[in-house]
Amino acid sequence: MLESYTLKLPKAVYAGKGAMSKLEGVLKEAGATKVALFTDKSIYELGLADGAVEIIKSLGLGVEVCSDLAIEPTYAEVQKTVDWFCESGCDFILAIGGGSVMDASKLVSVLATSEYSVHDLLGDPSLARKQVKTVMVPTTAGTGAEATPNAIVAVPEDELKVGIVSDEMVADVVILEADMIKNLPRSIAAATGLDALCHAIECFTSNKANPMSDTFALEALDLILNNIERACDDPEAMDAKRAMQLASFYAGIAITASGTTAVHALSYPLGGRFHVAHGVSNAILLMPVMHYNEPACRELFAKAYDRCMPGDAATVEEKSAALLERMDEIVKHLDMPENLAALGVEDVDIDSLVASGMEVTRLLVNNMREVTPEAAKAIYEQII
Ligand SMILES: NC(=O)c1ccc[n+]([C@@H]2O[C@H](COP(=O)([O-])OP(=O)(O)OC[C@H]3O[C@@H](n4cnc5c(N)ncnc54)[C@H](O)[C@@H]3O)[C@@H](O)[C@H]2O)c1
Ligand SMILES: [Zn+2]
Numbered sequence: 001m002l003e004s005y006t007l008k009l010p011k012a013v014y015a016g017k018g019a020m021s022k023l024e025g026v027l028k029e030a031g032a033t034k035v036a037l038f039t040d041k042s043i044y045e046l047g048l049a050d051g052a053v054e055i056i057k058s059l060g061l062g063v064e065v066c067s068d069l070a071i072e073p074t075y076a077e078v079q080k081t082v083d084w085f086c087e088s089g090c091d092f093i094l095a096i097g098g099g100s101v102m103d104a105s106k107l108v109s110v111l112a113t114s115e116y117s118v119h120d121l122l123g124d125p126s127l128a129r130k131q132v133k134t135v136m137v138p139t140t141a142g143t144g145a146e147a148t149p150n151a152i153v154a155v156p157e158d159e160l161k162v163g164i165v166s167d168e169m170v171a172d173v174v175i176l177e178a179d180m181i182k183n184l185p186r187s188i189a190a191a192t193g194l195d196a197l198c199h200a201i202e203c204f205t206s207n208k209a210n211p212m213s214d215t216f217a218l219e220a221l222d223l224i225l226n227n228i229e230r231a232c233d234d235p236e237a238m239d240a241k242r243a244m245q246l247a248s249f250y251a252g253i254a255i256t257a258s259g260t261t262a263v264h265a266l267s268y269p270l271g272g273r274f275h276v277a278h279g280v281s282n283a284i285l286l287m288p289v290m291h292y293n294e295p296a297c298r299e300l301f302a303k304a305y306d307r308c309m310p311g312d313a314a315t316v317e318e319k320s321a322a323l324l325e326r327m328d329e330i331v332k333h334l335d336m337p338e339n340l341a342a343l344g345v346e347d348v349d350i351d352s353l354v355a356s357g358m359e360v361t362r363l364l365v366n367n368m369r370e371v372t373p374e375a376a377k378a379i380y381e382q383i384i
Pocket of ligand 2 (some may be wrong): 143198282
């Protein structure tokens with residue numbers, strides 16, 4: 001547990017009924033004249049950006065829609081989006097999308113300058129200075145990227161995904177609009193919801209955990225453990241979907257105040273080299289890592305059980321086991337792949353996965369039980 005801690009948050013968060021309509025006031029207050037609306041192809045084709053475009057036009061402002069942002073972008077793809085923005089004449093950024101769109105948009109907000117490139121930020125994120133104000137509207141629930149100072153990019157030459165972290169990238173405004181996640185396909189709702197579950201439990205059991213991150217991590221965990229299946233299974237269950245939207249935002253705040261651990265660290269090579277979707281690789285790694293961590297995290301798992309799913313378990317051991325069983329039940333229920341075989345990963349890849357995973361020291365240092373190369377190898381072996 002950290003002894004001193006800081007929490008830097010967006011200046012305003014609008015949630016609940018009619019949240020998207022708040023965009024009008026946000027744009028007026030910011031004095032925006034031409035808005036860059038970032039989204040991806042699927043989201044644009046689903047019409048999820050239409051309402052925002054209407055609001056912008058009704059104010060008489062200019063708008064340029066960039067609707068082809070890459071999914072889980074490489075840093076070079078992000079640089080292309082930066083170049084597009086610099087040519088566009090826009091002075092405000094509105095991101096409508098999942099973590100991929102939000103991360104790229106957050107990077108553009110600090111990269112709209114000729115002083116440094118995205119590649120420079122990989123080496124030294126402290127160079128980042130906010131150039132353009134941002135509004136984040138998440139369409140998954142989710143990464144929590146709307147809350148965090150992080151942006152994750154793939155670095156193909158290192159076969160890794162790398163987190164660029166700077167307080168300058170924290171969104172100015174967040175809009176949690178339930179309509180955005182209403183029709184999320186089940187597989188996407190499941191993978192992104194499990195990512196939020198990982199954020200919550202990892203941040204709660206992180207060496208960087210502290211009273212502020214615990215508050216948000218436990219509330220997120222409670223909401224997720226009690227809503228995720230219904231949110232994914234029942235198209236009409238808007239209460240459960242809203243709970244997941246809040247949970248993913250809270251889990252993002254937990255990341256900001258604490259940090260994720262070995263699930264995310266070992267997941268990055270799977271995204272970077274094999275292009276396994278972020279939520280899917282985390283879902284596959286979640287239980288092997290939780291079982292590995294159990295001896296070091298038992299008391300905390302028991303505390304989470306008491307907070308989120310109080311029942312008949314009496315001892316710390318029983319409570320910890322019950323929490324892990326519940327998480328396992330969720331992963332299985334949501335039909336996540338049980339291993340990496342179908343995703344093109346083979347035994348011969350393990351050594352290079354271990355080597356890449358061990359490079360993610362930023363997150364491995366947060367893990368309460370030390371992850372040695374031998375331990376990482378044993379974890380990967382379980383999921384091949
Ligand atoms: N910045 C952070 O703090 C943070 C935290 C976790 C993950 N990430 C990063 O975020 C990325 C993953 O983001 P994600 O999991 O939100 O998914 P995503 O943004 O990559 O989107 C996944 C798929 O879902 C589709 N989609 C999104 N919203 C939809 C909707 N409402 N309806 C239908 N389809 C929709 C997209 O078009 C895409 O095909 C990864 O690069 C990951 O590393 C960032
Ligand atoms: Zn994540």
